[in-house]
Amino acid sequence: MSRNDALRSARLRAGWRSADAAAAGLQAHGQRLLDDPHFTVSARTWRRWEGPRPGWPSEETALVLHDALGRWPEDLGFTVPPGWIRPGHHEEAGLRVTRLLDVTAAALAPGPLAPQQVDPALVDYFQSQLEGHYRADMLLGPHDLIGTLGPQYQLIDKLTRSATGETRRGLLRVGAAYAALVGWLYQDAGDLSAAAFWRGITQEAALRARDPHLIGYALVNSAQVRTDLGDGAGVVDLCEAALDDPGVVPKIRVMAMQQQAHGASLLRDRASVDRLIDGADRLLPQVTDDLPWGNACRRTPGYLEVQRATCYGRLGLGAEASALWTQVLDVVPGTARRDRGVYMARHATAAAASQEPEQAVEIAREAATIAVETGSARMRRELVTLERVMRPWQDAPVGRALAEALAPVTEGS
Known part of the structure; x- marks a missing residue:
């Protein structure tokens, strides 16, 4: 065949008289089904699907096609890849969204919770898990790891509400590190609203712990979200706030300076980009702290x-x-x-x-x-x-x- 007649027939049955109408209709359907405003299908893509080499859609698009047209891609003329297993139902994407929302809800659990004795050794326990989570972040997609970290943060938050003294502050510090990582995973998953929410949780925990280094780290985390939002001035403001404290460890200064360089690039200021990154490079050999978070600057080649x-x-x-x-x-x-x-x-x-x-x-x-x-x-x-x-x-x-x-x-x- 010179074209994919199966998909064309399904399009016409759905009332989509052109490739442009089909792309717009499927995009709107997918955004509703997945609750994802970033789901897109272009008219150019649809026209290729109706051509002699339609290829194979992504898993999410396959689910949307089935929900919109009542048929799976292999019944719509697409080229079936090796190992394709037809899903038993199309609820997976919705379940994933629900799971991610549940993770964010964990940060808002109402209190007070039932009091309990909190062993100070738990601070070291949770802290020791962080390096493994950072390694997993390099190997896994964000969705799987978010589901792992959410319950752990919820437990840390529960223990924080019962702990006292230095144990409480220690749990706040480690909780801030976990919240920062969850925020980063949401950012990598493209959900900037959830990322900004978790950056706020990070900053709140850092302030409650009264830890100036962690407060600076939280400010840089917020600046990362502002970078993805294209807000150069916001990035610069947050990084300058992190650099205002002359007592923060060199690692925070390196992180703030390189992130401020991103803000400068958004403002089209090349001279500041080079000045800031050159300054961070001079500081990098001084990064010798044993803080368990924010170590990308010495871990990343x-x-x-x-x-x-x-x-x-x-x-x-x-x-x-x-x-x-x-x-x-x-x-x-x-x-x-x-x-x-x-x-x-x-x-x-x-x-x-x-x-x-x-x-x-x-x-x-x-x-x-x-x-x-x-x-x-x-x-x-x-x-x-x-x-x-x-x-x-x-x-x-x-x-x-x-x-x-x-x-x-x-x-x-």
């Missing part, structure tokens, strides 16, 4: 060059950003798969911005595979940015190659 390359890409400095990404990716371990995928997506965008579309497509292929495996909304956003930068070539063979490479990510992402 090429940490500050990652920030510089990201800022350069945001400033439109494609060639300079691309050169930096090449250096960074040479030292990123394979175990840091999700970070590697984000970096590759940014590298591809930088290559496209420097008029190297073939290189951009080559890099994007692996990034798209990682995005599907990890479910990272952050990575999907980077690939959407790549699509936008590649628009001058969208009708050329290299543009069609990019669309094919990104299809598993962009369809219903």
